[in-house]
Amino acid sequence: MLTAYAMSEAGLAPIPAEAASSGATAWLDLFDPTQDEEHAAEAYLGALVPTREETQEIEFSSRFYVEKDVVFMTASVMAGLDVGHPKLTPFTFGVGKSKIVTLRYEDMKAFRQFLAVAPKPGSGCETPAGIFNGLLESFIGRTADVLEYISQAVDRINSEIFTRKANERIRSKRLSVLIGAIGMQGDLASKARESLASLERLAQYASAMLPDQALKNGNGARLKLALRDVRSLEDHVNFVLNKITFLLDATLGLVANQQNQVVSVLTVASTILMPPTLIGTVYGMNFKDMPELGWGYGYPLALAIMAVSALVPFFYFKRRGWL
Numbered sequence: 131m132l133t134a135y136a137m138s139e140a141g142l143a144p145i146p147a148e149a150a151s152s153g154a155t156a157w158l159d160l161f162d163p164t165q166d167e168e169h170a171a172e173a174y175l176g177a178l179v180p181t182r183e184e185t186q187e188i189e190f191s192s193r194f195y196v197e198k199d200v201v202f203m204t205a206s207v208m209a210g211l212d213v214g215h216p217k218l219t220p221f222t223f224g225v226g227k228s229k230i231v232t233l234r235y236e237d238m239k240a241f242r243q244f245l246a247v248a249p250k251p252g253s254g255c256e257t258p259a260g261i262f263n264g265l266l267e268s269f270i271g272r273t274a275d276v277l278e279y280i281s282q283a284v285d286r287i288n289s290e291i292f293t294r295k296a297n298e299r300i301r302s303k304r305l306s307v308l309i310g311a312i313g314m315q316g317d318l319a320s321k322a323r324e325s326l327a328s329l330e331r332l333a334q335y336a337s338a339m340l341p342d343q344a345l346k347n348g349n350g351a352r353l354k355l356a357l358r359d360v361r362s363l364e365d366h367v368n369f370v371l372n373k374i375t376f377l378l379d380a381t382l383g384l385v386a387n388q389q390n391q392v393v394s395v396l397t398v399a400s401t402i403l404m405p406p407t408l409i410g411t412v413y414g415m416n417f418k419d420m421p422e423l424g425w426g427y428g429y430p431l432a433l434a435i436m437a438v439s440a441l442v443p444f445f446y447f448k449r450r451g452w453l
Contacts, residue, residue, distance in 0.1 A: 132167040133159045142248040142255050157261055160233045175200055175224055175231050182235060185220035194335045200226045201339050206328040207269050208276060208321060209236040218321055221269070223262055223332075225340060230258035232265070240272035241265070259340060259349040263356065266336075269329060270359050276322050277363060280370055283315050287377055291384070305385050312381060316374045323367045326360055333357040398447050405439030 135142045135157040145155065158171050160179070168179050177200040184192055185204045193204040203225070206218040222233040234241065244265050248255045255261050287308060337345070337353050345353065413422065413432050422428045 131161040132163060132170060133161070135159070137256055142261070156229065156258065158229075158231045160231065161237070162235050163233070171231050171233075175226060175229055177202075177224065177226075179224065179231065179233060180204070180222060182220075185222050185233065185235075190331070194331070194339075196339060200224050201336070203332045203335055205269070205332040206325050207238060207240065208273060208325050209238040211276065212239055216318055216321055218325060221265075223265070225258055225262055225336075227341065228258060230261050238272075240268045243272070244268040257347070257349070259345065260347075262336065262340075263349055263352045266329065266333065266356050267352070269325075270356055270363070273322055273325055273329075274359075274363055276318065277367055277370065280315050280319050280322070283311070284370060284373055284377065287311055287315070288373075291377065291380060305381055305388070308381050309378070309385075312374060312378050316371065316378070319367055319371050319374060323364065323371065326364045326367060330357065330360045330364065333360060402440050402443050402447075405443070406436035409436050409439060 134145045134155045136145045137156040142157065155174065158174055160167060160171055163171070171179050177198040180192075180202060187193065195202050201224070202222065204220050204222040207221045208216060209219045210217045217236070219234070219236040219238070221238075224231040224233070247268075248261070248264060255264050290308060333353060333356055337350070337357070340353075409432060413420075422432070425431070
């Protein structure tokens, strides 16, 4: 889908796609475009638009380059959070002197939030560089929201693990659920860190390669501020990831402790039952010359010996705190 936008004093305003090649168009947005829509954007921009395969390359030269005075930059941004399937998707900027083209293949909340603000006066989207900065700020703000969500989820997990009452135990089934929750938050935080690293590289490249004219009117200062925000969020996501790693280690330690307790109880139980078993085995051999077999109180005496031989180690283990 191809969407064209024109600039006015009131801000950005969508215009018919048929007018995309007119001089009034300042921004073309390509959403999972067809081949004809790509050709229309290339004719408008005066440079080739990268293919989907090229936007997914990991090497720097495929994501950041200049072609015919158009600066192409691709970042990995987060999408799919609203539907419960977070993923990283490429988002490409093609910034010219008076034109800008964006290329994306997933719908994302950050983009919708930008479109809700961009048409308003004072949004700072009066130039291609302003649109670029607005989208970059929107992606950074959305990532910050994701980190806030992760931090809240991690705090809930921490409370579940460490602040329970002393007489309460976390069942093994619940621990398995907590391990799954920790893994989900860890995966989400890893995606956020990868996205922030990509946005940092994009901001650094933009500050170096965008023409000086584009960075005037406060756009250069906005770009520097966005870069500082990204770096501060990277510090925060590293802290969150360290905490997630600690919680995972602690949860696995609780699982191991529960397993050790089970093994300890089984070991003590087998130790307690070992003397009675030995006594019962001895008197169950049925040899002909066993004097105890003729005793009138032999049977209750054997039972009493078995009970005593079981109670003695039981109270010993209890006193030592092994039970």
